Amino acid sequence: MTAVPERVGRVVYEPASSRREVLLATPGLVAVLGGDCTPAVLSRVWAEMSSSSPSLEKVVESIPLLGHDGVASFAVAALEGGDAHPLLVSVVARGDSVVDLYSEDRPPRRFSSQGLQPWHLASFSRVVGIRFASGASIDPVADAPTVSGAELPLVFGAASASSVLWMLDDRHAVVDPGARGGSSGPPPGETARDDIEITLERAPGRRRARHGGPSEEANPPAPKPTRARPCRVRIGSQAPFELHVPVYIGRRPRGPRQTGGDQVMLIEVPSPTREVSASHLLIEQRGREVVVTDLKSTNGTAVTLPGSPRIKLSQGDSIVLPPYSRIEIGDGTVIEILPGAD
Structure with a gap:
């Protein structure tokens, strides 16, 4: 089991009153599945994501593509590398799921299945933010990862979501109170779980980057310092x-x-x-x-x-x-x- 990269960022989401998409999150690994997936599928995917040695391949393999439980659309993203290896984000997309990737020094990019079967896989470097969307919730690509400030965080667990943003570097996020969404509480029937204790050792590990190659620049530009308001x-x-x-x-x-x-x-x-x-x-x-x-x-x-x-x-x-x-x-x-x- 390899160590979870130090920079796992944080996942925030806009809760949905109906199950439009289901968000599953563990440190370094995020999956967003279409709302039509069955409880049996969610249980199988979560068991793989929360295991002691998860991998992007195993998580994707746990999602059925055909039959009664087949999932038409989903996206999975995983952090890979760290320490002496460049940090990469590997993404798998199927169906009408899209993933917008924000980088330090280039325009945002939209990744989708592009009609490929059974799904499309790619890896990206120097990613600072990842937004997941699908179907009717797909908007044009924003210039920067934007939050309304009313989203809820999710570190380890599942939630029904209408919008999901994985911020790997908060310095690049833009706060816009008028952004779409902004629900102030969890969906009906969903409560915070604070009665279960886990340890960091049980948090999923990440494997070394298997796609190889150095980052796209040997010496990427240092991010511009920003003055943060003290917590x-x-x-x-x-x-x-x-x-x-x-x-x-x-x-x-x-x-x-x-x-x-x-x-x-x-x-x-x-x-x-x-x-x-x-x-x-x-x-x-x-x-x-x-x-x-x-x-x-x-x-x-x-x-x-x-x-x-x-x-x-x-x-x-x-x-x-x-x-x-x-x-x-x-x-x-x-x-x-x-x-x-x-």
Whole structure:
């Protein structure tokens, strides 16, 4: 089992009151199937995506193409590579599903089956955003990955969706409150699942890129720096504070040796039973992303993302958290990640 690439981004969707498309998401792997797929097919595809060693091929093979359960349209995208290998996005499309791919330094591209049977496969480099659509929901390709700000996140699970966007780099996203959709809540009957605990070790792994070849440029241009609004952090019932500098939290936290103008914040929390380690947790904002790192704590750290199961971090694990995520470090200490102040 290979490691999940560090930059798995985040998936957001507009919920649908009726099952137009079904979104399945795990770290590094996203599938959007036509709403006519049966529960048996969804169960089979999800079992493959959430297995300990999934692959793009196995997921596609788990989707029947003919017979009563045949799925006429679907799209599957997977991250491949990382570390010493170029990060690629491999995409499979069938039927009237389309995938719009946004890159750092080129116009957006629309990928579809182009009438090929049984489906069309291709790989792309330097992708910063992926939008999935099908049938009547297909709009012209937008100039940039656009969100209304009312979409819901999905890290690990399934949902009925009318629009799906996988953002690999939030710096390239455009927020337009007037964008199509903007439902403010989950579909009827769908509730957030926070009673299930998973570990990052159970999150699907990604294989090395099998399509080979270096990225299209040996030295791709560095993205232009953007000034991100600081998110906020709330510990227990205390007033939230803005995340301007890295924050170390624990019974008696100690940050790294400070040099030059480096600054950090040290926050002590009570721990009568010593469930919280001396230096337990690091929270820092990198661009628009909030990264939480367990500092090899004794009892570990648990995080709950909106609409997703509870995840148990192991010693030294890091994870990117969206706003309204919760962090538990022991002895009743709950930390919340909040959006930046207006």
